[in-house]
Amino acid sequence: MKAIPFNSTPLRGWSFKQGDRSSDEEWMGAGDPPTEVHRDLEHNGKASDYRKDLNELAVRWIGDETWTYRTTFRQPESQEGLGHDGGVKTVLNFEGLDTFASVYLNDELILSSDNMFIQHRVQVSLKTENELEIVFESARLKGLELVKQHPEHRFIVHQTEISRGPVRKAQYHWGWDWGPIIMTCGPTKPITLETYACRLEGLQVLYDLSADLKEVNGRIQVEHEGVKGELYVELVNNQTGKIEWSTTGLQQVSSKTEGATKLYEAPFTLNEEVQLWWPRGYGSQYLYTVKVVARSGTHVLHTISQTTGFRHVELVQEPDSHGQSFYFRINHVDIFVGGSCWIPIDNDLSRHHPSESSSSSYKNWIRLAAEGNQTMVRVWGGGVYEPDAFYAAADELGVLVWQDFMFACANYPAHPAYLESVVLEARQNVRRLRHHPSIVIWAGNNEDYQIVERYGLQYDADDDGKDPEKWLKTDFPARYIYEHLLSKIIESETVGVPYHPSSPFGNGKSTVLKVDPTIGDVHQWNVWHGTMEPYQKLPKMGGRFVSEFGMEAYPHLDTLEKCITRKEDRYPGSMTMDFRNKAIGHERRLVSYVTENFRLRQDLEGFAHLTQVMQADAVGCAYKAWRRQWGIGKGDRKCGGVLVWQLNDCWPTISWAVADYYGVPKPAYYAIKRAMQPIAVGVQRRFRDWTMKPADGKLWQRDTSHIDMRSLWEDDVRFDAWVSSNGQNELDRAKLTVKFISVTTGKEVAEPIALGVSSQTNGCIEVIHDRKVKIPDKKQDASEPYDATKSDPFVIYATLHDNTDQLISSDCSWPDPIKYLDFSADRGVKLEYSEDKSTAVVTADKPVKGFVLSEVAELAGPLSDNGFDIMPGERYEIKTPSDYPIDRLKWRYVGMHE
Known part of the structure; x- marks a missing residue:
């Protein structure tokens, strides 16, 4: 058998046309895979950029059409004259086809695919000249056909039309309450031609850490196909470059041999030399590279490698005084998780494929999270299993990953063909991602159990699961997927990574609609959605782990101007502005939250700023309050983490994202950064909920929607102050100072x-705790008629300094609502710039609410701080991440120009 090296060649020179293979439409030039039809049509002048204005409506037709891609290529020289028995295999590798694809090689059908998340490898025989054609049918129309073909199932979907329910495609392509309806198709991942006599795959490192975390014992496994040759394995410390362990003594594991592919393994041990992988803020991110080489004499036949890290993961779910805990313990250290949820980076995913120049996009996003003191991102179940570059960045930067399987907000079917596809999808993606130390949990779906509750589907939470097959006979057959099938795949394909049936999930009894704060994770959507509670209530609306909550805000003006090109459309509530905000009821909800708390501005710049300050206030108060509930140790971990919905956007829009489509942070991003400092001080007025009954059973009069107006003038203000720290930081002889500063003077x-x-x-x-503020010079006598001009509302300002008098952290609590405060007097805001315009120092004579610099994408990263409040006598330094002059950024604060 000829000992040729493994070779993989991308297929290039593609064209495409509308219709199937028989259509007489003209062929147009297409991008080489990865690409997709919307991008290719736009490049050919046949479609407009849907990211601008109302153009989404102009491209909807694309998703209902059939599209055909083709290319031609020559037979590789290494395969010429060898045929099937020449010892060299020729394989077409389709890393991902979106979604209903029929593949023809030289007029012969070689592959039919109906799952966007599956890779296909097809062994082929070639001619000297070859033609490859791929026909992509409309996923939407095929989905409608599948609904009709399965009348036995009750298809229910939220957010979109019913056609997405039976289709294994990124669910957000049907549109969501933050994204457009863009029904993509095409070769969205690379297509390569492989020739080889030997191929390695399925590399896996299985290991256990000793109880003291000083020793690793494990096995390295690899699957082998074709000429065996000699297998060499090495384990390299990425930080030192040292080969920590190597061997040529791999043994075949006969019990797992299947067909032409054989499994080999070698045991290994690392003793005192092992270095652990830690989440950011808790230690270093030590990584190791495992490499396997197949040789025939002096010839290298194939080499594969992967990077991994050694860590121990626990999801701690134990009974305690609050119910049942839900938090992560990494390397025996309890970790409070503060982070965000992640949606796909774009509607056209090929724009950011690692094979293109934009491969740094994923690392930039993970770095943004890390620089914002975020310790976790949750890959949401309505998107995609992200590319390796995403998880590699998380590994490198120490950001934990919560990984959903790709199911979201629907009652999915479970007939045999569907289950077969799901098994292959899950197994492939778990095997691809299992070596990443950043992945610390897999969850079965996003919010599918709310469908059960809302529509009364069959579900017995007390079922012991001994006979999961019976779940397939109910009107909620997907329970079989979430509580049996996927858990078994995680168990068989990974080691030491916990599985959670859904997000949210609390033993099947806690859903989005019926939140049980004592168990599991919760999605808290009674702020914004649901009962639209005041966001000031969020501190008391948490749970054991808040894996979703959020508040909307506009992006910065620079982003709005990129996507809304007509000046006459740039006002709050314009048709284009409303069209881009996909959240149901946003017209009422966003304005309600703004006007409840601030004096409404009609101009776009002023209104956008108020939405940003409001979002930052809501998100910030939740993070610091829920982090406060981390407690002091085992049995007191009332809240184990919080993930905001959402980190990013998939197009330029108005949404819950804390950073926009271009990666430009909103003020809420910085509110999270401050709340998640390694050591953070928190201060909070006591919030009075006038809808609650007092001890005598009588309803108190409600002065406003959620505010106790007496707190503006009476000496009855009470407050709490606390200090939070992570696992590596201890305070010694620090000083907490609390000041009470007049808003007016x-x-x-x-x-x-x-x-x-x-x-x-x-x-x-x-x-x-519950300290009463003593105001010696109270100007308002309760026996006199109320005179608002005599009130002197004040900010409670807390600072924490270390034993060298260096500022560690600060926080402030304003009297709510902000709209009742008088900012008419000049605040005395001053900005001083460094000579090179890389730094600004901000000061003020009076308290300033919501100071925001209007960031732009050209900054290429976040400022050191933004969206903060200013207290008299303090200096606030802001640094730029690039050479973009900071004095070119506009700035404003609440009450400015009034």
């Missing part, structure tokens, strides 16, 4: 409080 209205603080690591210490 900028002067202190009461004696400050100064306390010494020392705290243990990895917890929250309550420093001040």
Whole structure:
């Protein structure tokens, strides 16, 4: 058998046309895979850029058509004259086809695919000259056909039309409440021609850490096809470049041999030399590269490698005084997780494929999360299994990954053909991703159990699961997928990574609609959605782990101007502006939250700014309050983490994202960054909910929608202050100072409080609890008619300094609502710029709410800080991440220009 090396060649020179193979439409030039039809039509001048204005409506027709792609290529020289028995295999490797694809090689059908998430490898015989054609049918129309073909199933979907239910395609392509309806198709991942006599695959490192985490014992496994030759394995420390272990002594595991592919393995041990992978903020991210080489004499036949890290993962779900815990323990250290949910980076995913120049996009996004003190991203189940570049960046930067399987907001079928496709999809993607140390949990779906509750589907939460086959006979057959099939795949294909049936899920009894805060994870959508509670209530609306919650805001003006090109459309509530915001009821909800808290601005710049400040207030108060519930140790972990919906956007829009489509952060991003500092101080007024009954059973009069107006003027203000720290930071002889600063004058209205603080690591210490603010010069007598001009509302401002008097953290609590405060007096805001315009220092004479620099994509990264409040006597430094002059950025604050 001829010992030729493994060779993989991308197929290039593609064209495409509308219709199937028999259509007489003209052929047009197409991009080489990865590509997709919307991009190719736009490049040929046949479709407009749907990311701008109302153009989404102009391209909807594309998703209902059939499209054919083709290319020609020569037979590789290494395969010429060898035929099937020449010892060299020739394989067409389709890494991903979107979605209903029929593949023809030299007029012969060689592949039919109906799952976007599956890779196909087809062994072929070639001619000297070859033609490859791929016909893509409309996923939407095929989905409607499948619904009709399965009348036995009750198809229910949220957000979109019913056709997405039976189709294994990225569900957000049907549109969502943050994204457009863009029904893509095409060769969205590379297509390559492989020739080889030997091929390696399925590389896996199976290991256990000793109890003291100082020793690793494991096995390295690899699957082999074709000429065996000699297998060599090495394990390299990426930080030092040292080969820590190597061998040529792989043994065949006969019990797992299947067909022409054989499984080999070698045991290994690392003793005192092992270096662990840690989440960011808790240690270093040590990585190792495992490489396997197949040789025939001096010839290298094939080489494969992967990067991994050694860590121990636990999802701690134990009974405690609050119910049942839900938090992560990494390498025996409890980790409070603060992060965000992730949706696909684009509607045209091929724009960001790692094979293109934009391969850094994924790393830039993970770096953005990391620089914002975020410790986790959750890959949401309505998108895609992300490319390796996404997870490699998370590995490198120490960002944990919560990985959903690709099911979201629907009652999915479970007939045999569908299950067969799901098994292949799940197994392929788990095998592809299992070596990434950043992935610490797999979840079965997103919010599918709310469908059960809302529509009364058959579900017995107390079923012991001993006979999961019976679930297939109910009107919720997907329970078989989530609570049996996927868990078995995780168990068989990975080691030490927990599986969670759904997000949210609390033993089947906690859903989006019926939140049980004592168990599992929760999606808290009674702020914005649901009952539209005031966001000031969020601290008391958490759970054991809040895996979704959020608040909408506009992006910066620069982003709006990129996607709304007509100046006459650039006002709040314009047709184009409303069209781009896909959230149901956003016209009422966004304005309601803004006007409930701020004086409404009609101009676009002013209104956009208020939405951003409002979002930052809502998100920030939730993060710091839920982190406060981390407690002081085992049995007191009331809240194990919080993930905002969402980190990013898939197109330029108005949404819950804390950074827009171009990666430009909104102020909420910085609110999270401040709340998730390694050591963070928090201060909060006591919130009075006037809808609650007092002890005497009588309803109190409700002064406003959610505000106790007495707190603006009476000496009845009470507050709490606390300090949170992660697992690596301990306070010693720090000083907490609390000041009470008049909004009107900028002067202190009461004696400050100064306390010494020392705290243990990895917890929250309550420093001040329910302290009453003593105002010595109360100007309003309760026996007199109320005179609003005599009130002197104040900000509670807390700072934490270390034992060298260096500022560690600060926080402030304003009297709500902000709209009742008088900002008419000049705030005395000043900006001083460094000579090279890389730094700005901001000061003010009076308290300033919501100081925001209007960021632009040209910054190529986040500022050091933004969207903060300014207190008199303090200096706030802002640095740019690039050479973009900071003095070119516009700035504004609440009440400016009024």
